[in-house]
Amino acid sequence: MDFKFGEKEEKLRKEIREFTKKELPPGWLSSMLEEESDDKEWAFAMSMSKKLAEKGWLTMSWPEEYGGKGASLWEQLVYSEEASYWGIPGVTMGIGGVDWVGPSLMMFGTAEQKNKYLPLIASGEPDGIWCTAYSEPNAGSDFAKIRTRAVREGDEYVINGQKIWTSAAHRARWCWLAVKTDPDAAKPHNGISVFVVDMKSKGITVRPLMNYVGLHIFNEVFFDDLRVPAANLVGKENNGWYQLMHSLGYERGSIAGRCYGYNKRILDELIVYTRGNGLFREREIRHKLADIAVELETQKVLGYETVWKMSKGDSPVYEPSRDKVFNDHILERLAMLGTEILGGYSQIDPLSRNCKWTKLNGHMEKLFWLFLGFAFAAGTDEVELNIVGQFGLKLPKSY
Amino acid sequence: MDFDFSEDQVMIIDSARKFLEKECPKNKIRELKEDEKGYDPELWSRMAEMGWMGLILPEEYEGTGMDFFDLTILMEEMGRNILPAPFFDTVALCSLPILEYGTSEQKKRFLPKIACGEEIWTLALTEPSASYEPSGVELRATSLQEDYVLEGTKLFVPYANVADRLLVVARTSQEGITALIVDAGSQGIKTEVIPTTAHDKQCEVVFDKVRVPKDNVLGEVGKGWEIVEFLLQRVSVLKCAEMLGGAQFVLEMANSYAKERVQFDKPIGSFQAIQHKLAEVFINVEGLRRLVYEAAWNISTGSPSRLLTSMVKAKANEVYQQTCIQGVKVHGAIGFTEELDLSLYFLRTKASEFMLGDTGFHRERIAVELEDYQPLFMSV
Ligand SMILES: Cc1cc2nc3c(=O)[nH]c(=O)nc-3n(C[C@H](O)[C@H](O)[C@H](O)COP(=O)(O)OP(=O)(O)OC[C@H]3O[C@@H](n4cnc5c(N)ncnc54)[C@H](O)[C@@H]3O)c2cc1C
Ligand SMILES: Cc1cc2nc3c(=O)[nH]c(=O)nc-3n(C[C@H](O)[C@H](O)[C@H](O)COP(=O)(O)OP(=O)(O)OC[C@H]3O[C@@H](n4cnc5c(N)ncnc54)[C@H](O)[C@@H]3O)c2cc1C
Numbered sequence: 001m002d003f004k005f006g007e008k009e010e011k012l013r014k015e016i017r018e019f020t021k022k023e024l025p026p027g028w029l030s031s032m033l034e035e036e037s038d039d040k041e042w043a044f045a046m047s048m049s050k051k052l053a054e055k056g057w058l059t060m061s062w063p064e065e066y067g068g069k070g071a072s073l074w075e076q077l078v079y080s081e082e083a084s085y086w087g088i089p090g091v092t093m094g095i096g097g098v099d100w101v102g103p104s105l106m107m108f109g110t111a112e113q114k115n116k117y118l119p120l121i122a123s124g125e126p127d128g129i130w131c132t133a134y135s136e137p138n139a140g141s142d143f144a145k146i147r148t149r150a151v152r153e154g155d156e157y158v159i160n161g162q163k164i165w166t167s168a169a170h171r172a173r174w175c176w177l178a179v180k181t182d183p184d185a186a187k188p189h190n191g192i193s194v195f196v197v198d199m200k201s202k203g204i205t206v207r208p209l210m211n212y213v214g215l216h217i218f219n220e221v222f223f224d225d226l227r228v229p230a231a232n233l234v235g236k237e238n239n240g241w242y243q244l245m246h247s248l249g250y251e252r253g254s255i256a257g258r259c260y261g262y263n264k265r266i267l268d269e270l271i272v273y274t275r276g277n278g279l280f281r282e283r284e285i286r287h288k289l290a291d292i293a294v295e296l297e298t299q300k301v302l303g304y305e306t307v308w309k310m311s312k313g314d315s316p317v318y319e320p321s322r323d324k325v326f327n328d329h330i331l332e333r334l335a336m337l338g339t340e341i342l343g344g345y346s347q348i349d350p351l352s353r354n355c356k357w358t359k360l361n362g363h364m365e366k367l368f369w370l371f372l373g374f375a376f377a378a379g380t381d382e383v384e385l386n387i388v389g390q391f392g393l394k395l396p397k398s399y
Numbered sequence: 400m401d402f403d404f405s406e407d408q409v410m411i412i413d414s415a416r417k418f419l420e421k422e423c424p425k426n427k428i429r430e431l432k433e434d435e436k437g438y439d440p441e442l443w444s445r446m447a448e449m450g451w452m453g454l455i456l457p458e459e460y461e462g463t464g465m466d467f468f469d470l471t472i473l474m475e476e477m478g479r480n481i482l483p484a485p486f487f488d489t490v491a492l493c494s495l496p497i498l499e500y501g502t503s504e505q506k507k508r509f510l511p512k513i514a515c516g517e518e519i520w521t522l523a524l525t526e527p528s529a530s531y532e533p534s535g536v537e538l539r540a541t542s543l544q545e546d547y548v549l550e551g552t553k554l555f556v557p558y559a560n561v562a563d564r565l566l567v568v569a570r571t572s573q574e575g576i577t578a579l580i581v582d583a584g585s586q587g588i589k590t591e592v593i594p595t596t597a598h599d600k601q602c603e604v605v606f607d608k609v610r611v612p613k614d615n616v617l618g619e620v621g622k623g624w625e626i627v628e629f630l631l632q633r634v635s636v637l638k639c640a641e642m643l644g645g646a647q648f649v650l651e652m653a654n655s656y657a658k659e660r661v662q663f664d665k666p667i668g669s670f671q672a673i674q675h676k677l678a679e680v681f682i683n684v685e686g687l688r689r690l691v692y693e694a695a696w697n698i699s700t701g702s703p704s705r706l707l708t709s710m711v712k713a714k715a716n717e718v719y720q721q722t723c724i725q726g727v728k729v730h731g732a733i734g735f736t737e738e739l740d741l742s743l744y745f746l747r748t749k750a751s752e753f754m755l756g757d758t759g760f761h762r763e764r765i766a767v768e769l770e771d772y773q774p775l776f777m778s779v
Contacts, residue, residue: 001401001402001403001404001405001408001468001692001696002400002401002402002696003400003692003693003696003697004400005400006400017779020779021779074400085775085776086776264775265776268774268775268776268777269774269776271769271772271774272774272777275770280766280769280770283763286766286769286770287759287762287763287766289766289769290713290762290763290765290766290769291713291762293710293765293769294710294713294714294765297690297693297707297710298686298687298689298690298714299686301686301689301690301692301693302685302686302689304400304402304689305402305685305689307400308400308401308402311400312403322681322682322685325678325679325682326682326686382671382675385674385675385678385679386671386674386675386678388678388681388682389668389674389675389677389678392678392681393654393668393674393677393678393681394658395654395657395658395666395668395669395674395677396658396665396666396668396669397669398668398669398670398671398674399671
């Protein structure tokens with residue numbers, strides 16, 4: 001048993017803290033799900049991606065030949081924790097560029113695909129920005145029932161259909177697209193394939209969807225006779241489900257640290273804020289803060305456990321779902337407590353950045369108005385609990 | 400960072416689990432509920448032979464010199480199986496403070512007897528105020544020549560009915576609290592078992608002009624609360640480990656029941672209402688496990704944290720209780736009976752929650768720490 005980080009990780013922690021001091025405006029606080037909404041924020045995020053790339057941190061866990069540093073999972077965890085605590089924007093290269101597109105291409109891509117796309121992501125340039133199009137109007141949790149169809153014609157595929165909730169499609173240079181290539185497969189999972197699609201192609205329409213506070217996070221994406229070179233198929237035809245499940249493992253190492261760092265910062269902000277205005281002296285408030293502090297410490301060590309299992313070469317099955325559910329509970333509590341602490345001020349529109357009455361940069365309101373969306377993305381709580389029940393407790397399938 | 404157990408630790412876990420399953424089956428636990436002593440002296444000597452009482456005492460005191468983490472995982476096994484015996488009281492609540500605060504004389508005199516299983520000890524701290532605050536200590540110890548004279552009442556003293564010695568926390572002056580080692584047979588001590596739900600032999604101990612030689616002061620006069628803090632900040636992690644073991648077992652019981660019990664032609668575990676309940680419990684038990692290990696490891700390696708320990712106790716209190724409540728729900732009416740082993744665990748949760756601080760108590764301690772702490776974003 002050993003709960004200590006090594007020297008390498010501690011050194012990296014220090015470097016990142018120095019970096020944030022130098023590169024981020026004083027008092028900087030960033031929120032989840034926000035950078036793609038606003039042009040100015042997006043430009044700032046992109047400038048940070050570039051700097052992270054220059055540091056070699058953006059894709060640190062990738063092998064050197066693809067623009068990484070071959071960093072260990074523990075270094076990656078430390079980076080994720082710190083980056084999100086300090087709110088460094090631009091760490092993901094759109095939706096999935098760093099976390100799953102790159103790793104999937106490494107596992108299943110052709111040499112040509114690897115050489116083309118991986119350095120683009122690792123460069124931190126706008127040409128390395130991705131969106132991920134899985135969900136459809138009739139296939140959300142039940143993702144295997146997607147209907148968007150790709151049909152082979154010569155050395156091209158012709159794609160028709162619709163995606164929805166596609167985050168950052170309006171920023172992305174590339175789309176990581178899941179489609180049906182065999183609608184008649186005995187099991188729907190066996191008819192899915194993954195493609196790389198150039199967002200500049202003819203036949204793609206991106207229609208914005210606004211969320212209820214007016215952020216432009218996600219979109220509908222329509223495909224009308226979109227022609228994609230067959231060389232853009234990733235891995236094997238009809239093997240998409242298996243590939244996606246396998247590559248998920250890569251994403252997992254960074255998620256736990258990212259969530260913990262983010263939450264820890266919010267808790268710290270709330271502690272300082274309530275100490276400043278005297279609310280901390282109210283037993284009810286300080287006890288709620290204490291309770292959340294317990295949950296955060298638990299979240300931290302659970303996340304470490306997941307990374308530890310991966311570091312031993314195990315492929316965690318239910319742990320990421322466990323960690324996701326745990327995080328969703330924490331976010332909900334933080335959002336409720338944060339706005340309770342702000343009281344009347346929590347009514348202020350989080351997007352009105354310049355209102356003199358805005359507290360804590362509008363961060364608590366943003367959290368409150370965004371935590372539900374954050375909880376749905378990448379699998380709802382109910383679906384994650386199903387996974388924990390089935391694979392963690394070996395209970396029969398419940399649906 | 401590495402969460403693997405060492406080979407020795409795996410051995411502790413395996414041997415403890417086998418031993419307890421064999422020597423302390425559930426029917427024995429039920430028998431001991433009605434037993435006057437509340438523990439089985441024969442089992443106690445066998446535990447001593449296993450080296451459990453002296454597990455982390457140095458060899459010079461007949462111990463085996465293992466570390467706090469090793470004791471933590473042993474406690475987890477004891478919680479898993481339920482061990483009705485004054486082990487936590489003797490070893491955790493008394494031998495550890497003696498090891499930490501005792502004079503070499505006291506250590507030589509008392510520790511080997513504990514290690515060999517010859518003596519049972521317990522902590523007499525809480526009083527009718529049922530509080531773990533210093534203000535709760537009202538029992539007076541008045542200086543009289545070579546002795547102190549104790550006057551007052553201690554409440555919820557585990558296994559005082561069978562203890563050979565008591566570690567009594569007494570007020571020696573307006574501000575001063577002092578820990579004293581008291582012979583349980585001293586004149587003027589009256590012990591009565593309190594009818595607790597768990598039948599776990601918690602006692603009221605009345606001290607009527609009990610004389611204790613001044614040599615028996617543990618630590619410094621007037622600084623006895625430091626010893627209580629030592630218990631609150633470190634030893635409580637051992638109680639949490641025991642609670643973790645219990646919670647794990649209850650979860651396993653409920654989970655297997657959910658697979659076996661068929662209603663509406665399906666195992667009830669296939670109903671999402673049941674499955675999600677279990678999944679939430681499972682998540683919390685796994686979280687508690689890592690927290691307990693983190694705190695125990697920190698203590699083992701010499702960096703105990705007041706904040707972390709309080710976090711662990713608050714979490715353990717909540718998780719153990721919730722696990723039992725949800726466990727009963729999953730079982731339906733059978734969960735409401737004495738017959739089901741789950742009840743043995745459930746009925747013990749109140750004692751575990753109270754021991755070394757309930758949730759509100761530790762929440763407040765966490766808040767006190769947060770009040771002074773310097774957040775990272777302000778310190779870099
Ligand atoms: C902010 C945001 C960003 C997103 N970004 C992307 C993106 O970039 N790319 C992308 O492809 N998708 C994205 N999504 C979509 C996301 O993956 C889906 O919302 C999610 O998979 C749920 O699908 P759904 O919204 O259709 O809800 P449904 O699947 O229709 O679910 C509705 C409700 O039913 C419950 N439910 C469904 N099935 C079960 C079951 N078996 N057991 C119990 N309860 C069940 C759900 O938990 C939920 O409460 C995003 C979503 C949000 C909110
Ligand atoms: C104090 C007490 C007094 C009682 N008195 C009487 C009496 O006088 N006469 C009498 O006939 N009975 C009596 N009962 C029995 C009572 O009606 C049953 O306990 C109740 O119907 C549940 O059945 P069960 O205990 O077999 O649990 P089960 O039906 O086995 O249920 C076990 C668990 O599975 C859950 N579950 C079962 N089916 C589903 C489903 N479809 N969806 C989701 N979850 C499900 C349950 O909610 C429960 O959590 C009494 C029970 C108690 C506790």
